[in-house]
Amino acid sequence: MKASTPIRLLAAAAASLTLFAACSDSDKDTTKTVATEAVADTAGDAETTVPVTDAAPSFEGDLVGTFALDAGDCTAAAPTGSYFQMVQPGGTAEAGPFVPNADSACKDTNFTLLAPGTDGGLTSGTAQASPTPAFDANNNALVAAIAAPAKFFGSAFGVATDGSGPIPSITATGGTLTGDLSSFTAYWGGGTFSQGSAAATGTIDPTTGDYTLTWTSLISGGSFNGFTGVWHLQGTFTPKG
Amino acid sequence: MVVALVIGLGLAAAPVAFQMFTRAPQGGTMIDDFQPYMQTTKIDAFRGYLDLIDKANTESLTLQQSLPDYDTQFVGAAGLNDQWPTIQTDMTDLLDRMDRNMGNYAAVAALPSFDLFPWFFVLPGVIIAGLAAAALVKGRKGTRPRGLLIALAVMGLGVVAAPAIFQMFTRAPKGGEMIDDFRPMMTAQRVRNVQGYFISLGGGEGQLRVGVVPAYEATGASAADHPAITQFSAEWPTIVGEFNPMIATMNDNVDNFQAVDAMPSFPLFPWFFVIPGALVAGAAAAALRRRETPPATSPTPEKESS
Numbered sequence: 001m002k003a004s005t006p007i008r009l010l011a012a013a014a015a016s017l018t019l020f021a022a023c024s025d026s027d028k029d030t031t032k033t034v035a036t037e038a039v040a041d042t043a044g045d046a047e048t049t050v051p052v053t054d055a056a057p058s059f060e061g062d063l064v065g066t067f068a069l070d071a072g073d074c075t076a077a078a079p080t081g082s083y084f085q086m087v088q089p090g091g092t093a094e095a096g097p098f099v100p101n102a103d104s105a106c107k108d109t110n111f112t113l114l115a116p117g118t119d120g121g122l123t124s125g126t127a128q129a130s131p132t133p134a135f136d137a138n139n140n141a142l143v144a145a146i147a148a149p150a151k152f153f154g155s156a157f158g159v160a161t162d163g164s165g166p167i168p169s170i171t172a173t174g175g176t177l178t179g180d181l182s183s184f185t186a187y188w189g190g191g192t193f194s195q196g197s198a199a200a201t202g203t204i205d206p207t208t209g210d211y212t213l214t215w216t217s218l219i220s221g222g223s224f225n226g227f228t229g230v231w232h233l234q235g236t237f238t239p240k241g
Numbered sequence: 242m243v244v245a246l247v248i249g250l251g252l253a254a255a256p257v258a259f260q261m262f263t264r265a266p267q268g269g270t271m272i273d274d275f276q277p278y279m280q281t282t283k284i285d286a287f288r289g290y291l292d293l294i295d296k297a298n299t300e301s302l303t304l305q306q307s308l309p310d311y312d313t314q315f316v317g318a319a320g321l322n323d324q325w326p327t328i329q330t331d332m333t334d335l336l337d338r339m340d341r342n343m344g345n346y347a348a349v350a351a352l353p354s355f356d357l358f359p360w361f362f363v364l365p366g367v368i369i370a371g372l373a374a375a376a377l378v379k380g381r382k383g384t385r386p387r388g389l390l391i392a393l394a395v396m397g398l399g400v401v402a403a404p405a406i407f408q409m410f411t412r413a414p415k416g417g418e419m420i421d422d423f424r425p426m427m428t429a430q431r432v433r434n435v436q437g438y439f440i441s442l443g444g445g446e447g448q449l450r451v452g453v454v455p456a457y458e459a460t461g462a463s464a465a466d467h468p469a470i471t472q473f474s475a476e477w478p479t480i481v482g483e484f485n486p487m488i489a490t491m492n493d494n495v496d497n498f499q500a501v502d503a504m505p506s507f508p509l510f511p512w513f514f515v516i517p518g519a520l521v522a523g524a525a526a527a528a529l530r531r532r533e534t535p536p537a538t539s540p541t542p543e544k545e546s547s
């Protein structure tokens with residue numbers, strides 16, 4: 001037994017060298033070689049290496065984190081980024097007629113652009129409640145976590161996820177997003193409007209996290225009964241933590 | 242006593258027949274929801290907003306003449322100019338209806354809770370039916386039901402007196418007047434019209450502020466010459482905050498109003514108590530009198546009968 005000790009030391013040294021060499025190549029590609037056993041009983045089986053794929057971002061399953069908003073932009077013919085439209089009763093999300101918003105920054109005033117709020121965007125797995133009070137003395141909404149308050153019909157509106165409904169949840173399946181945003185609520189003109197949907201849909205790039213989320217929400221009851229909100233959020237998803 | 246029994250059962254069943262258990266609380270909800278708007282100060286404030294918008298509209302018409310392509314370049318403002326006469330007439334009509342029914346509303350609001358309405362029929366009805374049934378049973382057993390008959394008579398008189406106690410003879414017709422006057426404004430179509438006015442007003446205000454006034458000032462003129470437009474824009478967020486819940490109240494109470502409107506006419510309500518109450522009291526009194534006056538032809542002393 002004593003005679004085998006030098007052989008074991010040699011085997012261990014060889015395994016360590018192999019490990020070092022393997023690690024030095026790791027930043028050339030996404031494949032690593034990991035020594036699973038540094039010490040072997042014999043020189044012949046001193047090491048075992050297993051090739052593994054690097055943990056590239058892959059957004060799949062329940063996504064918990066922040067869906068950061070890209071600010072809406074009207075430079076191009078069609079708006080990009082995040083925006084909102086309101087369909088008049090009897091209209092459709094595709095063809096309108098929409099409620100024109102004179103305060104829109106777009107030439108086509110049917111679009112109201114959204115910009116990221118203090119949280120950067122919409123969080124899934126956590127509610128984003130409105131502050132108290134939710135409005136200033138001029139009925140401008142103070143709700144600003146998801147999106148910066150935007151002017152609509154002379155008053156700033158804000159959005160929160162504090163309405164009736166579960167905490168926002170969004171799931172990715174092969175690049176397709178589905179979500180329950182039932183608690184999504186708009187604050188405008190001193191009142192609240194349920195603007196959630198349990199059927200938000202969209203897409204996500206599984207590697208970059210670039211996403212789009214859209215949904216429509218028919219207002220039932222209140223001063224805008226029969227109107228439909230059309231929401232389009234766009235940006236990049238960042239997982240929590 | 243069969244008459245009293247039938248009337249008692251009829252009173253108890255009336256709320257079910259008229260669906261009062263669902264309709265009356267809806268009426269109560271409507272009365273509560275309208276409370277903030279059935280006040281002179283509130284109506285005056287709304288009239289003030291309409292006056293301000295009227296002045297702003299008049300001023301904008303002068304800008305329309307000053308700015309070429311006003312109608313095509315500022316469609317929202319031009320739309321407001323076109324629609325304002327209709328909006329003003331219709332909104333003024335709404336306010337007038339609310340204003341002239343202030344007293345009627347107060348009278349109805351002073352009535353006992355609408356939620357209790359069905360029970361005002363059910364409870365006396367059940368008591369009357371119970372007393373009448375007990376009197377019948379007792380009479381058939383040969384016992385003299387004098388106490389029960391007196392209780393029935395008192396109950397009947399109580400039912401007769403209830404409308405007077407609750408001032409229903411004056412308040413209920415006022416409720417009827419209010420229902421009649423509100424009928425044209427509490428429809429889904431009228432609410433949709435008002436929603437449309439809101440879009441016209443908001444669209445017009447916004448375009449005056451961000452389009453028309455800057456374009457006018459770009460000609461070297463001053464917006465200070467048009468103070469009503471400036472004031473309209475300054476007050477618009479407040480106006481939104483006031484109109485928004487009022488439209489919501491109208492919209493959310495269309496069903497409630499229709500439920501109340503489907504109940505029997507308000508002015509008839511006192512008589513739903515007086516007539517059955519009088520019949521019960523009368524029947525009880527007659528029965529008492531019969532029992533206290535033995536028939537002259539009776540060969541033997543009368544034994545209790547029903």
